Amino acid sequence: MSQDENAGNEAPSNFIRDIVRDDLESDRVGVLITRFPPEPNGYLHIGHAKSICLNFGLAKEFGGHCNLRFDDTNPAKEEQEFIDSIQQDVRWLGFDWGEHLYFASDYFEQLYGWAEHLIGEGLAYVDDLSAEEMREYRGTLTEPGKNSPHRDRSVEENLELFRKMRAGTFKEGEKVLRAKIDMTSGNINLRDPALYRIIHAPHPRTGDAWCIYPNYDFAHGQSDAIEGVTHSVCTLEFADHRPLYDWFIENLPVPAQPKQYEFSRLNLTHTVLSKRALIQLVDEGHVSGWDDPRMPTISGLRRRGYPAEAIRDFCARVGVTKQDNVIEMALLEFCVRELLNTQAPRRMAVLNPLKVVIENYPEGETEELQAINNPGDETAGSRAVPFSRELYIERDDFMEDPPKKFFRLAPGREVRLRYAFFITCTDVIKDDAGKVVELRCTYDPETRGGNAPDGRKVKATIHWVSAEHAISAEVREYEPLFSEEEPDIKGSLAEVLNPDSLTVLTDCQLEPSLVDAKSGEPVQFERLGYFCLDRDSSAGNHIFNRVVALRDSWAKIKAKG
RNA sequence: UGGGGCGUAGCCAAGUGGUAAGGCAACGGGUUUUGAUCCCGUGAUUCGCAGGUUCGAUCCCUGCCGCCCCAGCCA
Numbered sequence: 085m086s087q088d089e090n091a092g093n094e095a096p097s098n099f100i101r102d103i104v105r106d107d108l109e110s111d112r113v114g115v116l117i118t119r120f121p122p123e124p125n126g127y128l129h130i131g132h133a134k135s136i137c138l139n140f141g142l143a144k145e146f147g148g149h150c151n152l153r154f155d156d157t158n159p160a161k162e163e164q165e166f167i168d169s170i171q172q173d174v175r176w177l178g179f180d181w182g183e184h185l186y187f188a189s190d191y192f193e194q195l196y197g198w199a200e201h202l203i204g205e206g207l208a209y210v211d212d213l214s215a216e217e218m219r220e221y222r223g224t225l226t227e228p229g230k231n232s233p234h235r236d237r238s239v240e241e242n243l244e245l246f247r248k249m250r251a252g253t254f255k256e257g258e259k260v261l262r263a264k265i266d267m268t269s270g271n272i273n274l275r276d277p278a279l280y281r282i283i284h285a286p287h288p289r290t291g292d293a294w295c296i297y298p299n300y301d302f303a304h305g306q307s308d309a310i311e312g313v314t315h316s317v318c319t320l321e322f323a324d325h326r327p328l329y330d331w332f333i334e335n336l337p338v339p340a341q342p343k344q345y346e347f348s349r350l351n352l353t354h355t356v357l358s359k360r361a362l363i364q365l366v367d368e369g370h371v372s373g374w375d376d377p378r379m380p381t382i383s384g385l386r387r388r389g390y391p392a393e394a395i396r397d398f399c400a401r402v403g404v405t406k407q408d409n410v411i412e413m414a415l416l417e418f419c420v421r422e423l424l425n426t427q428a429p430r431r432m433a434v435l436n437p438l439k440v441v442i443e444n445y446p447e448g449e450t451e452e453l454q455a456i457n458n459p460g461d462e463t464a465g466s467r468a469v470p471f472s473r474e475l476y477i478e479r480d481d482f483m484e485d486p487p488k489k490f491f492r493l494a495p496g497r498e499v500r501l502r503y504a505f506f507i508t509c510t511d512v513i514k515d516d517a518g519k520v521v522e523l524r525c526t527y528d529p530e531t532r533g534g535n536a537p538d539g540r541k542v543k544a545t546i547h548w549v550s551a552e553h554a555i556s557a558e559v560r561e562y563e564p565l566f567s568e569e570e571p572d573i574k575g576s577l578a579e580v581l582n583p584d585s586l587t588v589l590t591d592c593q594l595e596p597s598l599v600d601a602k603s604g605e606p607v608q609f610e611r612l613g614y615f616c617l618d619r620d621s622s623a624g625n626h627i628f629n630r631v632v633a634l635r636d637s638w639a640k641i642k643a644k645g
Numbered sequence: 646u647g648g649g650g651c652g653u654a655g656c657c658a659a660g661u662g663g664u665a666a667g668g669c670a671a672c673g674g675g676u677u678u679u680g681a682u683c684c685c686g687u688g689a690u691u692c693g694c695a696g697g698u699u700c701g702a703u704c705c706c707u708g709c710c711g712c713c714c715c716a717g718c719c720a
Contacts, residue, residue: 096659096667123720158719215718222716226647229716260718270648272716281718300720324649324715346650348713353656359720401668403658405651408713412656415669425682460682491680500678534678545678569656611679638680 098404100345104142104315113314116148120174121188121304121318123155124166124288127374127381128173130395130416131350131357137399138347139317140179151311152181156189157303159287167288169374173382177392184311188303189289191310195298196250198306198336199261199279203242207335208279209235210245211262218260221267222275228268229275235264249282252295256282261296265331273328277301305329309338316342319349320406350402351410354564354571354582355380361573370581371565377618377629378565378585388562389606389616389631390416394423410570417632424606424614424631429457429464432502432547433594433609433628435559437476439522439551442507445473450552453533455503469595471504474551476593478611481546482523484512489641491543493523500545502610506531547610554593557626560618561587594626606631 107113118139122128128136143150152174156162174181188195202208211234213221223229237245249259261280269275279302284295308316316329323346333341351357356365357380365371365379374381377388385395398419402411432455450472458464477493486494493499498508511524530537534545563585571580601607606616613633621627 098658121720125720155720161719211718213718218718219716224647224716227716228647257718262718272648274648275716278718283718297718299718304720320650321714322720326649348651401657403668405658407651407658409657412669415657418669421681430679456678459677459679489680502678504678542678544680547679608679608681611681613681634679634681636680641680 096400096403098347099406100138100315100317100347100404101142101145103345104146107314108146116143116146116315117151117311117313118143118148118315118317119151119153119186119308119311119313121153121155121307122170123158123161124163124170125158125161126166126359126363127169127383129357129362129379129381130352130385130398131380132173133177133382133395134350134399134402134404135317135319136174136177136179137396138404140181142315142317148314149184150179150181151184151186151313153186153307153311154188155300155304155307156187156287156289157297157299158283159285159297160283162288164288169383173386176386177382178396186307186311187289188298188307189287191303191307192290192294192298194310195303195306196296198332198338199298199302200243200246201336202263202279203246203261204239205335206239206264208261208263209237209242210249211235211260211276212258213260215257218278222272223267225272231267232262232276235276246280249280249296250294252284254282256284258282263302263328263331265328271324271327273301273325274331277328301325301328302332305332305342305344306336306338308342309333309336309340312340313342314340316344318344318346320346321349322346346406347404348406348408351408351570352380352416353410353413353569354566355413356566356571356573358573361577364577365565368577370577377560378562380565386604387619388629389604389614390420391423391427391606394420397423412569413564420614420632421635424608426458426460428606428608428614430455430459430608430610431595431598432469432549433557433559433592433598433612433615434476434478434547434549434554435589435592435609435612436479437591437593438479438482438520440475440477440507440548441522441524442473442475442527443510443524444526447473449473450550453503467597469503469597470550470553472550472552475501475548476551476554477501477523477546477548481544482509482520484520492546493544498542500531500534500542501527501548502545503534504532504548505529505534506536506542547612549593549595551593553596555596555599555626557592557594557598557628559589559592559615559628559630561589561630563587592628598626601626601628608634 120139140150260278262276265274267275280296375383375387452468454466455469456466482493505527507525507527513522515521567582601617603617606614614631615628618627618629
């Protein structure tokens with residue numbers, strides 16, 4: 085492989101990578117340790133993929149390692165199903181955390197000890213204020229908050245109350261442990277943030293061992309420190325939390341001093357990436373589940389047929405900055421096409437069949453023609469495709485009264501059947517309603533393989549399948565879930581969803597070699613797009629997902645009129 | 646009106662004192678047994694705006710404008 089070929093696989097640089105390199109070169113950091121810290125309350129999506137690629141990518145590039153750590157501090161929302169799916173998705177994306185699988189819940193005892201330490205230092209207190217009262221005391225964006233009446237309890241009293249919280253003496257919401265920082269801070273996160281709350285719910289991993297749980301701010305940075313994370317990379321909305329992150333690191337006897345860095349999260353046109361909206365799509369039944377092929381989840385993209393490599397390439401191309409961004413879906417689709425063009429074997433499939441009878445072809449006869457598996461890859465070889473008197477072609481490849489720029493089949497016109505023969509349309513058969521139901525054609529036996537000995541040319545090559553040999557299948561075509569580039573999901577989803585995001589075609593005719601199709605191995609249906617066997621398939625019932633359509637310049641010409 | 650972050654082409658994104666990389670999209674043209682792929686070509690007198698410093702500013706200074714995030718006992 086040449087250096088040029090290699091170069092394309094390297095992620096471009098970015099400001100976080102620069103920081104890491106500087107820290108390593110200056111010896112401020114010995115070994116790079118990053119982490120990907122999902123909360124197991126949903127499935128991973130393409131936005132997480134960006135973070136995964138960044139964190140695992142940095143670790144790999146600089147010879148460090150990346151931890152997979154579940155931020156499982158809220159048993160009210162978290163489930164084992166998500167813990168499992170997240171691991172599967174990260175692995176599928178091509179990353180390996182090795183021995184470094186961690187859970188914030190593994191640190192609960194240590195975290196609890198540090199909470200007592202803070203109390204002992206006079207830096208935390210138990211508050212009796214209700215959630216509503218706390219909100220009132222907190223002030224607003226422009227007005228400072230005021231101290232809770234319980235802010236100055238003694239260390240002894242706080243310790244006793246906190247221990248009772250742990251012991252289960254109180255009901256949910258009755259007490260909360262707060263940091264004692266500054267109720268007048270311009271940064272609302274510093275206005276005595278809650279550290280521990282009471283939740284009487286079983287935890288997926290710790291069961292009923294605890295009824296108080298640390299919140300994100302009290303768990304995250306300390307977990308980083310415990311694991312020796314050197315660069316804690318998160319998204320922009322946590323920048324306001326950094327002073328708090330640092331405050332805990334400074335005021336607790338933690339074993340390391342991790343640093344937090346923020347980058348802007350990924351946004352994609354024609355879809356949503358907020359966990360809330362994704363959950364809503366699933367719960368309200370707008371999609372079939374988390375892995376519906378229209379979903380921007382990793383599991384949805386995987387089922388759709390998007391290769392992990394294409395997703396990684398996409399993440400490398402979008403860059404890492406602090407600018408708000410909305411990436412066009414076209415870029416993701418480009419990455420998929422670019423990869424699949426080199427990898428996907430070509431096959432012929434007719435999605436909207438129109439019957440063609442070759443009148444001068446002997447009845448009952450069959451012959452095999454050689455079709456190339458990938459014109460861009462000689463090593464992909466070729467395969468035999470059966471040909472006979474009755475065929476199916478794509479309905480769109482015939483027009484009875486074609487416009488000037490339409491090159492495909494029309495009455496009296498000759499076109500090439502890919503890898504087969506030239507045929508000429510001699511007659512059009514319609515039903516009572518006037519719909520074309522069959523074409524009568526003649527073929528030129530001299531053009532076997534697709535070339536005319538006399539050198540005559542045709543302006544179009546169309547795909548086909550032999551009616552007798554074809555296997556029928558269902559094909560699901562997908563369009564964006566949302567009609568608008570940036571859907572407004574404040575209101576009801578139903579109003580902004582694309583009603584045509586799924587089209588099911590039930591009478592598709594595929595060339596026989598497709599009986600061996602496997603899910604996870606996309607093929608190109610020539611002239612149409614890339615398709616992948618869906619897991620809903622069973623023996624004798626083939627169901628294909630359209631991964632992405634081929635670029636279609638004819639559609640553009642047609643649209644222009 | 647508080648705090649934080651950000652403004653370079655339709656969408657991303659380099660460059661950060663020496664005269665605007667690259668990718669996607671779009672649009673032309675060539676090749677083609679996929680109207681695919683591939684190849685070639687076309688974009689910013691200008692870097693949110695206005696001043697200032699400088700021989701010279703996207704880059705430094707000042708002011709202004711715009712967008713995003715924060716008032717969960719969510720993460």
